[in-house]
Amino acid sequence: xxxxxxxxxxxLGAVAGGLTALYDRExxxxxxxxxxxxxxxxxxxxxxxxxxxxxxxDACNEFNEKFSVNADNAINALEQVEETLGKISKKExxxxxxxxI
Numbered sequence: 347x348x349x350x351x352x353x354x355x356x357x358l359g360a361v362a363g364g365l366t367a368l369y370d371r372e373x374x375x376x377x378x379x380x381x382x383x384x385x386x387x388x389x390x391x392x393x394x395x396x397x398x399x400x401x402x403x404d405a406c407n408e409f410n411e412k413f414s415v416n417a418d419n420a421i422n423a424l425e426q427v428e429e430t431l432g433k434i435s436k437k438e439x440x441x442x443x444x445x446x447i
Contacts, residue, residue: 367373391398 368377
Protein backbone atom coordinates (compact mmCIF):
# COMPACT_ATOMS: atom_id res chain seq x y z
CA UNK A 347 0.00 0.00 0.00
CA UNK A 348 2.81 2.42 0.87
CA UNK A 349 4.61 1.62 -2.37
CA UNK A 350 1.49 2.42 -4.40
CA UNK A 351 1.04 5.74 -2.63
CA UNK A 352 4.67 6.64 -3.24
CA UNK A 353 4.45 5.82 -6.96
CA UNK A 354 1.16 7.71 -7.29
CA UNK A 355 2.66 10.73 -5.51
CA UNK A 356 5.69 10.72 -7.80
CA UNK A 357 3.49 10.41 -10.89
CA LEU A 358 1.18 13.23 -9.80
CA GLY A 359 4.17 15.42 -8.94
CA ALA A 360 5.70 14.82 -12.36
CA VAL A 361 2.42 15.64 -14.10
CA ALA A 362 1.92 18.79 -12.03
CA GLY A 363 5.51 19.89 -12.69
CA GLY A 364 5.17 19.24 -16.41
CA LEU A 365 1.94 21.19 -16.66
CA THR A 366 3.41 24.05 -14.67
CA ALA A 367 6.43 24.18 -17.00
CA LEU A 368 4.13 24.40 -20.03
CA TYR A 369 2.91 27.84 -18.95
CA ASP A 370 6.10 29.21 -20.50
CA ARG A 371 5.77 29.88 -24.26
CA GLU A 372 9.34 28.74 -25.07
CA UNK A 373 8.82 25.50 -23.17
CA UNK A 374 5.61 24.79 -25.07
CA UNK A 375 7.35 25.48 -28.39
CA UNK A 376 10.31 23.26 -27.49
CA UNK A 377 7.98 20.48 -26.31
CA UNK A 378 5.95 20.70 -29.50
CA UNK A 379 9.06 20.45 -31.69
CA UNK A 380 10.40 17.49 -29.70
CA UNK A 381 7.08 15.65 -29.95
CA UNK A 382 6.92 16.30 -33.70
CA UNK A 383 10.44 14.97 -34.07
CA UNK A 384 9.64 11.87 -32.03
CA UNK A 385 6.50 11.30 -34.12
CA UNK A 386 8.37 11.50 -37.42
CA UNK A 387 11.20 9.28 -36.16
CA UNK A 388 8.76 6.70 -34.85
CA UNK A 389 6.83 6.73 -38.13
CA UNK A 390 10.03 6.25 -40.09
CA UNK A 391 11.14 3.30 -38.01
CA UNK A 392 7.68 1.71 -38.21
CA UNK A 393 8.03 1.80 -42.00
CA UNK A 394 11.66 0.59 -41.90
CA UNK A 395 11.98 -1.89 -39.00
CA UNK A 396 15.12 -3.54 -40.41
CA UNK A 397 16.96 -0.23 -40.23
CA UNK A 398 15.78 0.30 -36.67
CA UNK A 399 17.18 -3.09 -35.68
CA UNK A 400 20.45 -2.42 -37.50
CA UNK A 401 20.82 0.97 -35.80
CA UNK A 402 20.12 -0.58 -32.40
CA UNK A 403 22.66 -3.32 -33.09
CA ASP A 404 25.27 -0.76 -34.18
CA ALA A 405 24.63 1.33 -31.06
CA CYS A 406 25.04 -1.74 -28.83
CA ASN A 407 28.26 -2.72 -30.57
CA GLU A 408 29.64 0.80 -30.23
CA PHE A 409 28.72 0.86 -26.54
CA ASN A 410 30.39 -2.52 -25.98
CA GLU A 411 33.58 -1.38 -27.71
CA LYS A 412 33.77 1.85 -25.71
CA PHE A 413 33.01 0.01 -22.49
CA SER A 414 35.74 -2.52 -23.20
CA VAL A 415 38.31 0.18 -23.96
CA ASN A 416 37.40 2.15 -20.84
CA ALA A 417 37.49 -1.00 -18.70
CA ASP A 418 40.98 -1.77 -20.02
CA ASN A 419 42.08 1.79 -19.24
CA ALA A 420 40.68 1.52 -15.73
CA ILE A 421 42.46 -1.79 -15.15
CA ASN A 422 45.74 -0.28 -16.36
CA ALA A 423 45.30 2.72 -14.07
CA LEU A 424 44.61 0.46 -11.10
CA GLU A 425 47.67 -1.65 -11.89
CA GLN A 426 49.83 1.49 -11.99
CA VAL A 427 48.43 2.64 -8.65
CA GLU A 428 49.09 -0.80 -7.20
CA GLU A 429 52.69 -0.75 -8.46
CA THR A 430 53.24 2.73 -7.07
CA LEU A 431 51.83 1.77 -3.69
CA GLY A 432 54.02 -1.33 -3.71
CA LYS A 433 57.12 0.78 -4.37
CA ILE A 434 56.19 3.23 -1.62
CA SER A 435 55.53 0.52 0.92
CA LYS A 436 58.86 -1.16 0.10
CA LYS A 437 60.71 2.12 0.63
CA GLU A 438 59.00 2.71 3.98
CA UNK A 439 59.69 -0.77 5.39
CA UNK A 440 63.50 -0.35 5.77
CA UNK A 441 63.03 3.01 7.48
CA UNK A 442 60.78 1.44 10.05
CA UNK A 443 63.28 -1.31 10.67
CA UNK A 444 66.15 1.18 11.14
CA UNK A 445 64.22 3.25 13.64
CA UNK A 446 63.48 0.18 15.74
CA ILE A 447 67.20 -0.75 16.06
